[in-house]
Amino acid sequence: MATATPAAAVxxxxxxxxxxxxxxxxxxxxxxMASTNACQNMTSDYVSYVNNLPVTVKLWRWSTGGYILVRTLPSGGFSSDWGGATFGDKACAGSATP
Incomplete structure (x- = not known):
């Protein structure tokens, strides 16, 4: 029987x-990031991710007038080549918003 790789091992x-x-x-x-209810600034461009937090992480990008939600990354989720975060974005865990 095939099993998925646990996110913690990725x-x-x-x-x-x-x-x-x-x-x-x-x-x-x-x-x-270890916080489950805070935002952190992106300091680079990112291509892959692993979310081992017990909460969803949302990525926000500055646009004229404020931040817009660009991606939601579920708890336990991971991707080896998603290409979704850029310098200046914010990663916000749980219910935190920029």
Missing amino acids: GGCPEARFCMYRGADFNNRNFT
């Missing part, structure tokens, strides 16, 4: 953390 992202990687296939991790 990309070396620690348990109870949200991680983003500058490269595909979980290479070059340089963003880690």
